[in-house]
Amino acid sequence: MRAVVLIPCYRERGRIGNVVRSVRAAFPDLDVVVIDDASPDSSACEARSAGALVLRHGCNLGYGAALETGYMHALASGYDFAVQMDGDGQHLPDQVRLIMAPVLNGSADIVIGSRYRPDGATATTPLRRAGHALFASVLRLTTGLRLSDPTSGFQAITRRALHLFTSGAFPCDYPDSDVILMCRLAGLRIVEVPVRMADRSGGQSMHAGLRPLYYSAKVTLSMFIVALNFLVWRAWRRERTANEAGEKGGSTPCL
């Protein structure tokens, strides 16, 4: 199977080179693609020097757009699946094999690496833990899916999911638990595996300070929109199926 590692990055000078080198050392057969979201520092050069293919945005578009660019590249280049990880060194290359396993054995379309491990060792703050709990509760209530870390960006994604993500439905503004909800509603198989994560090795997180509060509100709204879009789409599909059945003179199939 052909696979690619996608690493969105913004202002990761001094870290992104090490991340790329460690991924390449752990998986020499995988392509590493860094999507640089117009970093004003030398992140793109560092990534390129470390051996990654760099897709550089002309202007800063945000984390979600960087991910979408990566998905578009992965799909257009014919990869069977993609592994996405952060460029700040939090996601460890030696854990990649864990999240690839369910994809390789065909049991999942999306695999999420959870920082909450059975042994209780986690690398997170109380505020974020509260955010994770909130989104996990919303997902459990709406879809029945039980996840411990629905906001994790450490994921493995099959081609089937890449098709969905590049169809224009990907919520570029705030890709988070709303993406999981979208995938679940679209019928994709989602699996969570516990992984070890490290602390940030420097720089500033996009979830620093009080931003998680604002972010939580935006993602909650986005989840509502995703659910609403799904309901509209399902109603439209039901109506279309009924019309087609009516034209053929048959009965309406139950969806």
Next chain:
Amino acid sequence: MSLRQFMASIALSLLLLFLTVRLVQKGKLDIAYCWIWLGISVGALFVVVRYDLLVRLSNLIGAVTPTTTLFLMGFFVLLLMCLQFSLVISQHRRQIRRLSQELALRNGEGQAGRNGNKASIDA
């Protein structure tokens, strides 16, 4: 409405109409966005000329004075304009994102062609 009020209102409406046409003529305002301004200036002229209609409308909606009706209409038009501009900005944001992504992908294709890809893993 007093004569001075009438003259001032006509002058302001004509000024807005003239300004809109002039900006379009100079190419500073796109035709696509000039309609709303033309509509406002022509609407203002109409209200001045047919003030009796404004009074009737005020009675209809229960406003005490025509000024209240004008204020409400102006407020509503401004809200609609804000909504329209939000739509336009959102559309432009999407277009810029798509353009930037396409450019990044095209540049990446060239780089990938030079490097050559490997990327296979045993299942």
